[in-house]
Amino acid sequence: MILVTGGAGYIGSHTIVELLNKNFEVLVIDNFSNSELSALNSIEKITGKSISFIEMDLRNYDLLIEKTKEFDIEGIIHFAAYKSVGESVFEPLKYYDNNINSLINILNFLKERSISNFVFSSSCTVYGSPEIIPVTEKSEVKKGESPYGKSKIIGEEIINDFNASHTFSAINLRYFNPIGAHSSGLIGDKPSGKPNNLLPFVTQVAIGKREVLSIFGGDYDTPDGTCLRDYIHVTDLAKAHVSAIEYNRKNHNKVIPINLGTGNGSSVLEIVNTFEKVTKIKINFKINPRRKGDVPAIFGDCSLSKKLLGWEAQLSLEDMLSSAWNFEKNIKN
Ligand code: NAD
Numbered sequence: 001m002i003l004v005t006g007g008a009g010y011i012g013s014h015t016i017v018e019l020l021n022k023n024f025e026v027l028v029i030d031n032f033s034n035s036e037l038s039a040l041n042s043i044e045k046i047t048g049k050s051i052s053f054i055e056m057d058l059r060n061y062d063l064l065i066e067k068t069k070e071f072d073i074e075g076i077i078h079f080a081a082y083k084s085v086g087e088s089v090f091e092p093l094k095y096y097d098n099n100i101n102s103l104i105n106i107l108n109f110l111k112e113r114s115i116s117n118f119v120f121s122s123s124c125t126v127y128g129s130p131e132i133i134p135v136t137e138k139s140e141v142k143k144g145e146s147p148y149g150k151s152k153i154i155g156e157e158i159i160n161d162f163n164a165s166h167t168f169s170a171i172n173l174r175y176f177n178p179i180g181a182h183s184s185g186l187i188g189d190k191p192s193g194k195p196n197n198l199l200p201f202v203t204q205v206a207i208g209k210r211e212v213l214s215i216f217g218g219d220y221d222t223p224d225g226t227c228l229r230d231y232i233h234v235t236d237l238a239k240a241h242v243s244a245i246e247y248n249r250k251n252h253n254k255v256i257p258i259n260l261g262t263g264n265g266s267s268v269l270e271i272v273n274t275f276e277k278v279t280k281i282k283i284n285f286k287i288n289p290r291r292k293g294d295v296p297a298i299f300g301d302c303s304l305s306k307k308l309l310g311w312e313a314q315l316s317l318e319d320m321l322s323s324a325w326n327f328e329k330n331i332k333n
């Protein structure tokens with residue numbers, strides 16, 4: 001059985017679908033701080049399989065031990081964290097408390113229960129604003145520009161240090177920009193309140209929930225002046241987690257950082273234009289000043305994932321955008 005922390009969230013829910021499709025049994029721990037129980041019902045609907053579930057906060061170590069006693073856990077995928085870069089600047093302690101303490105508890109738990117297979121949700125944010133793109137796993141890990149970003153850098157360091165003192169196999173998956181939704185339209189990215197990320201904002205403008213998309217900066221040194229990112233379909237990303245769990249079964253006993261992206265950079269305007277093309281809906285947008293802290297351009301060299309995990313992204317930008325739109329149309333309220 002695989003323990004998926006934060007399994008009711010955006011990436012976790014898609015990963016559980018892929019784990020169940022590969023006949024893994026799944027135990028979810030989530031406190032619904034940024035998700036809803038309905039995501040777990042949707043997963044069961046999509047797969048026709050059931051999942052075990054504990055509603056709890058991972059920061060409660062005694063409860064973690066107590067509630068998981070009856071489950072035979074082979075591996076852990078640790079998604080649970082807060083993820084808003086902007087909020088982390090205003091509430092740094094909230095981010096360090098949750099993202100670091102949850103990780104420490106799950107690593108203590110791993111040792112306590114003699115689990116040797118660990119997958120961690122890291123981020124391309126660890127590369128900061130890179131001088132050379134695409135970034136490889138050997139590119140410099142920067143100091144971190146927000147408490148959120150730092151919590152991922154520190155998280156990776158904690159895993160490395162712990163691995164030097166205790167034997168287990170770990171993969172730090174450095175995601176680029178996950179977008180899109182499951183083909184069923186039943187699960188997807190559903191931010192509460194005003195979206196921070198580009199795609200939910202675009203789909204909310206398309207459906208009429210918001211009036212205008214603000215494009216942050218049109219004067220970058222990029223082909224069309226807007227920022228470049230490596231957008232990756234969440235279903236592709238989800239499948240990489242299954243491959244990582246399978247790879248760790250080889251007991252390599254190391255910590256391996258692996259980039260997960262498509263290897264292509266797309267600009268904000270390219271996203272808007274492609275969205276308009278696949279949906280035939282016009283997006284009302286305005287080019288505004290740059291957003292503080294934005295990296296002008298980043299995309300990943302993702303050859304290591306292919307070499308080690310046998311995984312590479314399959315789905316196109318069109319697939320990402322049409323699935324995101326399909327999900328938005330299905331959201332009730
Ligand atoms: P999400 O917010 O949708 O999912 C996180 C889940 O963890 C939520 O269901 C939330 O309720 C749960 N959670 C948070 N703190 C918890 C706690 N203390 N105890 C129990 N449950 C808790 O986020 P996501 O987009 O699915 O991201 C998953 C992971 O991937 C996070 O670690 C995030 O930092 C990382 N990541 C996300 C992105 C992205 O753009 N979405 C990019 C890079 C890395």
Ligand code: WQD
Pocket residue numbers: 083085122123124125176177178196197198199201213214215216217227228229268291294
């Ligand atoms: C994408 C592009 C914006 C919103 C963040 C985190 C990163 C990782 C992924 C977790 C940028 C532009 C956006 C809008 C816009 N998360 N944009 N108008 O900033 O690349 O990465 O999510 O680890 O750590 O920083 O993603 O979706 O916010 O922005 O023009 O309303 O869209 O400037 O170029 P970002 P994003």
